[in-house]
Amino acid sequence: MASVASPSSIAVEAFAKRFGGEKPRVFRAPGRVNLIGEHTDYNLGFVLPIAIDKASYVAVAPNREGVLRVWSENLGEQREWPIAAVGGLKPSKDWSDYVVGVAQQLLAAGFTLQPSDLAIYSTVPVGSGLSSSAALEVSVALALLGGRVLPPLELARLCQRAEREFVGMPCGIMDQYISIFGREGAAVKIDCRTLENQIVRLPAGAAVVAVNTMVKHELGASAYRDRVRECAEAARAMGVESLRDATLDRLEGARGQITEVVYRRARHVITEDDRVNAFLAASARGDCGEMGRLFVASHRSLQHDYEVSCEELDFLVDTA
Template sequence: MSELFAASFGFAPVTTVKAPGRVNLIGEHTDYNGGFVLPAAINYYTYIALAPHDDRQLHLVAYNFDNESIRIDLDAEQRHNPDESWPNYVRGVVQELRKKGFVLAGGDLYIAGNVPAGAGLSSSASLEVALIRALLSLSGETIDPTQAALIGQAAENNFVGCNCGIMDQLISARGQENAALLIDCQDLSVRPVSMPADWEILIVHSGVKRGLVDSEYNHRRQQCETAAGFFGQRSLRAVELSQLLAAENQLDELSFRRARHVLTENQRTLIAAEALAAGDLPGLIKVMVESHESMRDDFNITTPAIDTLVKILVDAGAGQAGARMTGGGFGGCVVAVAPTVVIPQLMAAVDADYQARTGCVPTLIRAKASAGAF
């Protein structure tokens, strides 16, 4: 990073910060419904090398976008530009930090990362959290990790235009090494859940890219809010599964299925956390498979290629691997959890069968649960 920064700016950076991407083991589309999620930060990062200067200007260069360069006046009103991608995340973070009273300071920043974009591994949240660390490093200001996550989420909701929940930013800020975090998205409390030392995470990019802002993600959120409103609640967290089942004939079918996914997914996530902590592989496999079926049948966010990939992994594991789609849906990645000794046979099965059956080219990513940015 120092060399890349120096090549762009002509001098060495003062420091470098980083923030991880994440993989969600289970708990999909539950976060914005005030539910439970079980993500892990992973050892893929957005890095930002930086150096201060004494004006109110930010000069940013992005390696992953052909060294595209932008300048931002910290005191100007930030405006969304629909023709730009990564600069909108920067402007959104600056806007939300300024709203919260942070002074900020000028500087040069060089951004690079290896979190795959459009894969459901939260490259956007990784960028937001890394930007918060970098900007507050420039100004010498401090922030609580949970507040940092909330500011990153607000930037994505209010400025970028994706109504994501809090999970992605919170795990990027607060992740722990060798552990997933059980997050209660209603009160933002977290509980580390250690992974057995001989288990490993395998992420497989399906080769089907997706973009949350342009997908059905916001529409799914609206559908969940409609279902909650039927029960006079703002969030599905306040609705019991028994209430929903009793109202099946009163709700329209689509709202019922969307809500059923969320409420059963909350139950599965709590079961998965206990199974992970206890090293109960069969228990974890069961709820991961059920989670994928619910995303496919009730939430309708998988694709034929993703469904095929999950089946290949589960079949190859022969009772020793759980697998499910992870992320917002409509493409992206599948996550598998298995003993380390089983991972090679999962990878071999994907290499042998997936492209031949779907025409899509997979990317295999062995990942470790890693520490967060703060």
């Protein structure tokens, strides 16, 4: 039986076919599943993601042509820019914006960019909610750094800025953070205000199974920005910095100042933060039944209060 090529070797082979030259170095960054704590990161709340075995791989080596060349093996597309021009590039509204955004943030952080060839291969399905963009950003940043040291938290913030400022997506920091701080066999609780983390081992015998609904989500074309705006509106009405500081009592007190839609958005975030902490407590005592009930409660809140579910996902939860 023929052996199956590893993702890393696929990236190296793609590099050799496209660019030739010296053998490249390969850098990897994983995607993620968020167990619980949905849409709380940009509200400075708590999240509990776990890194997965699907990842973005970047094979990289210097070139002598004075350019930054990037090949996407998944898409069969190449982009090329003079290295001196990278700092002044504008968004192209395609996958290359993630590469350019990271490169510009590295320049802003004081790093020089070496003329380089990059071949990218990812096993993270695009549009599946597994953070393919964050995996791409982190792997590209590591490749362009080429071994130069950037503290992990600064790297996460840099990649987040690339997505917020160049790609134009007002994302939280969870996806980039877990791609860097993730540990095999463990979830990571992230406090999105302090950016402190806690490694969380799930109960013995518990397994995380991610099911693909086959529904593509387009974050940039979705109502994501509307949710960010609605949460900020609720926080202002309650006089708090973010919904991390809100309570249900305080929300009830401000109900007359906001629309019913904004009220429901805030209710989801406030109760979701509580569910994250309840999930951790249930995990610590090995109560898988309660963990499952909290998963379902989280989904119902996302379905009815935050309105970010879909028919296929509802079906999976209903029949699980």
